[in-house]
């Protein structure tokens with residue numbers, strides 16, 4: 478790994494994030510991911526960071542082909558004392574997003590001009606998303622799954638096995654595209 482990547486991994490660690498290097502071509506994009514968004518997710522169409530408001534899976538395939546590398550970012554929250562994880566989920570993912578967003582900005586400052594974060598979960602910077610026009614466009618990011626990324630496979634490709642379903646630990650995952 479080049480020095481610049483190592484610096485980013487170290488910076489991520491200072492922020493409490495674990496970062497795993499990924500070859501961009503090992504980030505699987507699958508059409509079937511769209512089923513999970515459009516049929517079964519109660520958030521479908523309610524946020525500008527989600528389908529149908531984000532670029533299509535085919536468009537994203539073309540975009541990711543222009544990247545060579547990425548960091549898989551993992552933020553583990555200790556939720557042993559949290560009585561209702563579903564209720565806490567919004568704040569947990571917002572907290573993780575802010576750390577990952579700061580890392581994206583740092584990557585840009587380090588010379589990764591096209592650094593771009595695929596955020597954990599849908600954008601919840603506003604309580605209710607303004608579907609007419611994003612009110613914080615500089616922070617609008619979409620999740621990997623929103624553009625067809627099979628996150629589970631991407632993690633396996635980076636040698637990572639995570640247990641998501643433990644109540645004492647809630648994990649937020651993002652991908653930082655780097656170029």
Ligand code: SF4
Pocket residue numbers: 524525526600601602603604605606607608610611612613614616617
């Ligand atoms: S910043 Fe606000 S308006 Fe923009 S996508 Fe996020 S929730 Fe919606």
